[in-house]
Amino acid sequence: MKYGESYDATVNSIQQTNTEINGHPEVFIGLTIPREHADPYRAIIKTVIYMVNIPQYQPGHKVKVKVLETNGKIKVALEGAHVF
Numbered sequence: 001m002k003y004g005e006s007y008d009a010t011v012n013s014i015q016q017t018n019t020e021i022n023g024h025p026e027v028f029i030g031l032t033i034p035r036e037h038a039d040p041y042r043a044i045i046k047t048v049i050y051m052v053n054i055p056q057y058q059p060g061h062k063v064k065v066k067v068l069e070t071n072g073k074i075k076v077a078l079e080g081a082h083v084f
Helices: 051-057
Strands: 005-021 024-035 038-048 062-070 073-078
Touching (some): 024 062
Antiparallel strands (some): 005 024
């Protein structure tokens, strides 16, 4: 995501789906994103991460995300996540 505001989100959960792409697991990552002047936003995103990066996404860890609010909808993407 090129546009959007950067935030430090806290990982709440990580769960592997039954899908792998090029040998890398697809996962659901539950996040809490603090926002100025608003309640924290909770999101679950589905993404593919490198197997060696799984320790970075354990509950309690901080990750960088981009948040884009358009037309009343909020889109969240992990910064640095690779598109396969």
